[in-house]
Amino acid sequence: MPSLSEVISCLSDYDPNALPVAQAQQIIRDVVTPVEAVExxxxxxxxxxxxxxxxxxxINVPQHDNSAMDGFAVRGADVGPDKAATLRIIATIHAGGGFDGEVQAGECVRIMTGAPMPQGCDTVVPQEFTQAAGEGEVTIPAGAVKTGDNRRLQGEDLKAGKPAxxxxxxxxxxxxxxxxxxxxxxxxxxRRLRVAFFSTGDELRSIGEPLDPGCVYDSNRYTLYGMLSRLGCEIIDMGVVKDDPATLSQAFRIACESADAVITSGGVSVGEADYTKQMMAELGDVTFWKIGMRPGRPMAFGKISSNGRNACLFGLPGNPVAVMVTFYFFARDALLRMMGAEENRLPLMRVASESPIRKKPGRTEYQRGIVATGADGVQRVRITGSQGSGILRSMSEANCIVVLHHDQDTVHAGDMVDVILFEGLV
Missing domain, CATH: 3.90.105.10 (Molybdopterin biosynthesis moea protein, domain 2)
Structure with a gap:
């Protein structure tokens, strides 16, 4: 398991005060490793x-050749494109049943969907393609089917001994x-990944507490809870932790000893992080980044240790939208990797922008948007309005994030942009 310091030391252009999104993502990907326990x-x-x-x-799936339709099992040689054929019905096979005999020339078997193909037959004529021809007989029109039609082959879905x-x-x-x-x-x-999380800040109040002047209710723990639940993590909610070095240190130690990963919100911005940096230096291998992105520039990442237990740390910003953006574009991928999941990056789709979007090259921007289909049947995306990182309502109204990449310039109306749909995500 490589240390954060080892990974960073291999990067010639590493600058923690101006870190591109892609480089931060790669560093995290190189550091985290899957849990080993299996159940x-x-x-x-x-x-x-x-x-x-x-x-x-x-086993083979299906275990035998079977019919894909309700109809008649026939010999392909008895039906053709040039003439109709009248065949004698010698048996009926239902799903779960069978026929011990062998179908000869001029004969057929009435068969139901899923029933095993009788010996001698290689084709099924759907019921609606046939015509009654008298007692115990059926007529197959010319060209109704081709040899092999409507037959599911043994092992067609999966063959015994092959990876499923x-x-x-x-x-x-x-x-x-x-x-x-x-x-x-x-x-x-x-095993389920255990994730402990808490919010930091003297101004934060939990739901149910009185809201004193200058204070706000803590929303970040609830968005984090929802996002972690979607990933199927075992969640440890440690509440709100005050901006006090001793209290924070104890919270980090408890979280580290209880979980595989620790996520915090707040306390990583310029001016807030002095004693947090000192504390992190005591607890482990952690670096503080200023990432070239908006929202969510400040972030801490690394590993912490306590009483022989180790955990990955994700120190996210305090603003509500920034918390969600940094979680989705940094923590989510890392947590899935720790869970042992195959690479599961967020899928991008291309959509035309309804209006211009101002953007300068040199940072990645994540803007809240709404994708809708116009009267012309074309999908377009529009921005939800003010993109302040504290406006959580905009995330609730949006159905996607518009990703404006590091080197991308201003978007003009009609230009194609990358979006990530929220459906199944938020």
Whole structure:
């Protein structure tokens, strides 16, 4: 496990006071490592957990050739593009049933979806393509099907002995269904990542406390709680911690001894961080950054230790929007990596900007936006208005973040921009 100092020492252009977003992300990615503990859980408890080992299919899925339609199983040689064929119906097969005989020339079998294909048949003619021809017979019009149509092959979905799911996959509903189709009742997953978090500041009050003059209710813990819950972390909420060196030191030690990662909000801006820096130097390997981004310029990252326990530390800014932005673009990827998940970067999509957006090269900007489809059927994005880092309402109104990259200049109306949709994220 490389130390933060070792990773940084390899960078020739490292400047903690002017750090590009991409470089900060790469440093964090190089430092964090996955938790090693693995546990087995029941299939229904595996949703959103990270798969610890590859799953190899123990069976063929499907186990036999079967029908993809309700209709008639026929020999491909008996039907063709040039003439109609009248065939004798010799049996009916339902799903879960079977037919022991072999279909000969001029014969067919009525078959239901999922039923095994009878011996001698290689094609299924859907019911709606056929015509009744008398008692026990059916007529197949010319050109109704081609040989092999509507037949699912043995092992078409998965072959026995082949990988079904790869380690590192976050298990979604379709994956649970896939595992069930293999008869797998228990799944090996990484243990849940434990994350402790708290807010810092003498001005903060928790919900239910009186709001004194000059004070504000702490919103950051609730957004952090929601974002961590979406990741499936085991959450330790340590409340609000006062701006006092002894109290902060104790909070950091408790958090470090209880969790794999510690997230704080506030206390990392210029002028606030003097004693925090001193404390971090005592507890571990932590650096304070001024990142070329907006919002969320100040941030601390590193590792802290206490009583033989280690934890990664993410010191996020105090402003509510900055907390969410820095979490999504720095902490989220790192926490997923610690969970053992395969690379899971936020997906970008390209959308036309409805209006100009002022931007100077040299920093990355994350602006709140709303993507909507116009009367012409074209999707466009508009900015929600004032982009102050304390305006949490704008995050609630938005349905995406507009990503204006480091080297990007002013955006003109109609220009394509990158956006990250909130759906399934916030």
């Amino acid at each position: 087995k859980v029941a299939l229904r408890s595996a949703l959103d957990r990270v798969l610890a080992h590859d799953i190899i299919s123990p 799911l790869a380690a590192g996959k976050i298990l979604r509903p379709a994956d649970l269904g896939l595992l069930a189709s293999l008869g797998i009742a228990e799944v090996p997953v990484r």
